[in-house]
Amino acid sequence: MAWRDAKDSRVRLLLFVASIVLGIAAVVAIQLFSQNLEDNIKQQSKALLGADYLIDSRQLPNERTQEIIDSLGPDAFEVNFVSMIAFPKNGGTKLVRVRGIEGAFPFYGEIDSQPESAAKNYQYNGGALVDATLMLQYDIVPGDSIKVGKVTLPIAGALKAIPGSTAISTSVAPPVIIPYRFIADTELIQFGSRKEYQYFFEDTESDLELLERTIDPQLDVDNADLDTHTATSRNLGRRYDNVGKFLNLVAFIALLLGCIGIASSVNIYIKEKLKSIAVLKCMGASRRQSFLIFLIQIAGIGLLGGVLGTLAAVGLQESFPYILQDFLPFEVELRITPQPLVLGVVLGVLMSVLFALLPLLGTWFVSPLQVLRVDSEATNPSKKPQFVLFTLIVLFLFGFSYWLLKDTVYALAFVIGVLVIFSILGGVSSLIMKAVKRFFPKNADYTLRQPLLNLFRPNNQTLVLIVAIGLGTFLIATLYFTKDILLAKTQLEKSENNPNLVALDIQSQQVDSVQRTFEENNLRVINNIPLVTMRLHSIKGVPVKTLQKDTTRQVSRWILNHEFRTTYRDSLIASEQLLSGDWIPNFEGDGMIPISISENFAGDARAKVGDTLVFNVQGVLMETKVGSIRQVDWTRLQLNFLVVFPSGVLEEAPQFNVLTSYVGNEKISADLQRDLVEQFPNVSIIDLRQVYSIIEEILDKVSWVINFMAFFSILTGIIVLIGSVRTSKYQRIRESVLLRTLGAKNKQILKISALEYLFLGLLGSLTGLLLAMIGSVLLALFLFQEPFTPSVIPFLIFLPALVLLVVAIGLSNIRPVLKSSPLEVLRGAG
Template sequence: MSEIAAESAGPRPRAGGFNGGVILKLAARELRGGVQGFMVFLLCLALGVAAIAGVGSLARGLSDGLQREGRAILGGDAAFSLMHREATPTERAVLEAKGRVSTVGSLRAMARTSAGDATLVELKAVDDAWPLVGAARFAPDRPLAELLGREDGVPGVAVDPALLARLNLKVGDRIELGTASFAIRATVEREPDQLSGGVGFGPRALISTEALRASGLLQPGSLVRWSYRVALDGDGGDAEVGRLITDVEHEAKDAGFEARSRLNAAPQLERNVNRFTQFLTIVGLAALVVGGVGVANAVNAFVDRKRETIAVLKSLGASGRTVFLIHLAQVAALGALGVALGLMAGAALPFAAARALESVTPLPLAMSVYPRELALAATYGALTALAFAVWPLGRAHDVPVAALFRDQVAPESRRPRAIYIAATALAALALCGLAVYAAYDRRIALTFVGASVAAFLALRLVAGGVMALAARLPRPKRLELRLALANIHRPGALTPSVVMSLGLGLALLVALTQIDASIRGQLSSELPQKAPAFFFLDIPSSEKDAFAALAKDKAPGAELNSVPMLRGSITALNGVAAEEAEVDPESRWALRGDRGVTFAEDPPEGSTVTEGAWWPRDYSGEPLISFDQRLANGLGLKVGDRVSVNVLGRTVTAKIANLRRIHWETMGINFFMVFSPNAFAGAPYMNLATVVFPDGSDDATELGLLRDLTRAFPSVTAIRVKDALTTVNEVVGNLALAVRAASGVTLVASVLVLAGALAAGRRRRTYEAVVLKTLGAARARLIGAMAAEYALLGLVTAAFGLVVGSLAAWGVTANIMRIGFAFDPLGAGGAALAALVVTVALGLIGTWRVLGEAPARHLRSL
């Protein structure tokens, strides 16, 4: 105190100005006393900044890795794909004139054992040139030609180790694919282009293209994708790769190639990474916003502790602005320390993640220190600290010396000057603007910003309402309850801090719990009751009746429905190329790659025509198409518009005759695009069939039917719905676990802020406890009063979190995911109970310390 007074008694700044050197020197002297009371401030900033920096750096590392390894992931500089058919000699000659070419065929098939067991596999057929880039690794390690070639007339297959476990096989055993028998010669340990094919439903099996052609799996209209990878001679630059794709599209314009370059080797993966990154960044922002409450609490407590110092400074002539700047410099220095700690943790996180994931994932993580991502996280942290610190610091500007001392017994509620309110608003707007500008999906970011503002206003209103209600309630006869109610609404009460601290984090946790429960409920209860037992693909039209007869014979109580099925890609909308069409970003997925199409004389079950009319039977005019209404709206289509679709290498342009609302929950066979039958007159096609057991079935019945049908029709592919749902459940479970772990950052920040809020009120609580103990209050009664206070506040916060979190989950499931909302009372109640326990426990820990203070020491200072 004497050092500050002496420093302040030195040269004074001229009126209206300030001496920056003196301000910084005074701020530095103050900081020598340590960072007592600012641990929550530092931890909250560091936690949020670390989350944002770590997630951003990890995503950038993956993105750079995909770019760096794009050539190996794609299997060349460019890939040209066709559905249903192989390239003609002329089309292949166009590709071979550009560089080295490798052919890969991909399809789903059934792998069967001699014992009759069968399972779905993702079959990949490669030629001798595969892989053009990178290297495959097998166990045992043998040349590819030996592994897949014929030995004693039997071709070889290399399989995923999961296939061996699923069918109880080992290397050396045999499996049947289609009508051919294959010897298992190795397991696949590394497949350089694995990511380019996306995630499959079954384990991988690798055979030669020659063996695939002899397997009986290739029939006219079979769902097989042929991909032709082209590697340029030398190290072709991006411009050369672009010219390659342009030239091929021009020279083989009628082929219907779907082209992809090494620059977007795994577009679906990259989109999913971007979306998940945005979610995790929003979680980090939520942690920062919650931590902002801790910043405000810490700064309020800081100003409260510095009342005597501020009084001395002002009594020696320091202006309000000088006092503000001195303390702002201290808070800024501590904020910089918190941001620096967060940046160090965030920069190290990707390296730790890369090491942890190295042995379990094929993701190409390019780990480095990324200045842009770290700078973005630092800016988030700085703006958060500024937005939440200026207001409480500014309140000390115009307070007279007498009022500062009088606050000890009569605290006043004051607003800072307009300039500080404006500075707070500008910092908050800058934080919101940055969150929207830097987002992958700005609509989601805007929703988050709006929800955060609404949540803060709601929490403030809840806190104010609780205080007003506590003030108006009748005074209970029991002293502990009377003291608890008084503590809730008195000046300087902890009510706003406690409600704000836990409310947002708890609401987020409840929302995630309810969304997870809704997804699981949809997958585990509703769908299995409505879903078919099997989907059968690639049923040749010539065998459709025989297939149906055998299914009816083996499962008399089953219902079988079948429809024609082809694959086609949308090439143009009203004459505008698909890649150039202006459509809703949420619907652009329909223009990427192939989609299932069918044709029918009657509207499919489970759909309702909402606009236009269905075509008459035996229609023979220009091709017509029925389109899903929701997708049509996203693509900007209406009745009468025209859509061009490439199917089997032929482009069909059809007029939209009607729009349908598809009721996917009925689990019937349905397609976004249904053509009039004359659109594909004479075209080869396969059939898709479903088998439903209306009265239910057991595993033995289903597996027996699967065994009989796949043995009789080896080229047909079966997808058992129970197995698919199990796989999806595992993915959803892992994703939910990751989401909960990430969202735990926000909850940790909430608990830290709550602890900080209770610590910030320790001085006032100590004063109150000393007075009450002096007046004869027993420790047990004081503990009971404070426990009741914290329990009431915890109940209010829990109720808010339950209501708001459940409403948010309902909005997401009903309006975004389009699934039924399932309230999980156990999960939501557990989260609310945890919030209540944490509130009471932290409050009582602080209370125990307060009640341990000796009254005499504090009474002497009054």
């Protein structure tokens, strides 16, 4: 009976299948990709690091650290730093990361160069490997030369890839590899230079986890670190964990929409089958038999949807490496694992049955007398099974959310958020029905009264369609508004008072000459910021070395190990706001120096106004006290500081300077950079216009990924919408036939249907948009802490598009009525 009845209702049942296929496809595809990503990270962790483990330090290792390094026997060594380079061939200049390597690094993976022999011979021949994209930009070929500081080297080849680099990490400062023996001759490593020393080890026999637990704490004391390839694997896994969580949530929303589609479709489908169920019971069918007939149907739908969704997922996951290639440091090798495939099939059956049980319970209470009654409503089931089913659905949502997120609080918050949104949408639809019923325009034209009656009379579609339309609109509009907020945080104001070029690492004796170079290029120096390098010696009287050994400390580790670059000035800047204490502009007295610290520094150092901090400034201990705490907007593309001293204290300390200016176009920037590199090779220049372009490009890619994944939710919502409207097709046909039999013209029937679906589409979309605006305002205020200006695009595009879609689907229901006679339509519908 289940099979026979399904064949007669195959069109409607296929819409049920479509309600879940996309949700299953999204979940399974993402699970497959997540497993592949995790397996690839584990398999390629050595190639990603290039060694079994490494020791790195931001300063030349002291005697104690060097003894530890020597005892382990490093197999390769590197020093790297950011600097400007020049191409003598055409005068081009660029900020790059210079990597001076000695030894056979990498031990795993390989340096990909063109020609291939360049990676093997560059150290012996004394050449440089230059980023391939950089060479294309400046029209440079192997055999040309590159000037690194005071040294000019031949370019041995184009560097395509090296272990540890990603497209994003190399976009601002492309890598240039040279033999280590030339580093001293470049004269680029000077006081204040930002540099990193790395020692690489090839060790297949040692227990790396034991080595990390034993050696790393000893190195921490001297501000060095030991990183193993297994730690790299864990760190990369955590790095992409949030991406996976986001993708899983989007897929789960698509799945949830499919569940709603099943519940609503089955509800209308079962209502149409009540008379058939009553006939079966008249012929002797038991409650159990009539219930199982439709339960088997729904389980079959779930099985078919799960299989189709799983098959679609296998093809869909092939697109993920392409979508995320700019965010991954390696190519992902895809393979099919059985677990997500089984999950898709089981999930399809489970969610279909679970979300269909509530309407299916109606079949249990159908009386044989129902076949004789005009009213087609079944007796409502008791409250107890309804409550049990609702509890099971909530537990299913929570369990699945927890399985995806691996966090109880997040899973609970997500389930509560879903219930709140559905409750609001359901409450809005109920209020609309009550409001229309109470304030019904009895004297209005018949073609207006009839669609308004359809909003609240029995078998109405108001609740189902407003929830489906509203949720889909809410999702896409929230994503759109959030994208606007994120992009607004990165916008640079194009004004001559807002610097967009920064010159770094200027030695004190070079400041006047560099300023003259700016003036010769008709550029005004906006800021001249002194930087003084220092480390913390003690916090509230406790030495840093003591805190480093204290496993119960509350002070964050980075505070103890960090080399701070501080400045001094007499006023706050635009990105700062005083939270507590008093700002001290100048200090010329004796005793402890009042300083200002940022809010995050205060939190991680467990420091408050009045606490004492002692800094080691190039060997000189300087006692300070916290005079004020500032809130700093770190999202602004300008120099912000954790620690700021008052004027009159650090002027004579060893320091270097940063100059900022505004450049109007690329030519002016290129001319200035060329002049600075020729005269001052140690000075680094960052063109913030280029940085902003890179950030905007990255955000565009992130936004594209978000919209790509949101597409599944929206498309599933549209299919649910189509299914919800189409499942009432036969009910609407009978009503339209009755109207036509009573003398209504095609034009009137068309107008009645169009107005009903216009009201439903408009109310659902508008409710979803308003909820999205409220949610975006809350995100802007509490998460992004940015002003929110709603875009008009969702109101101009999303709103009319969804309304037109609803009207179009609704009108397609009554086409048979308009084209055929009432008797033909009734026979066809029967």
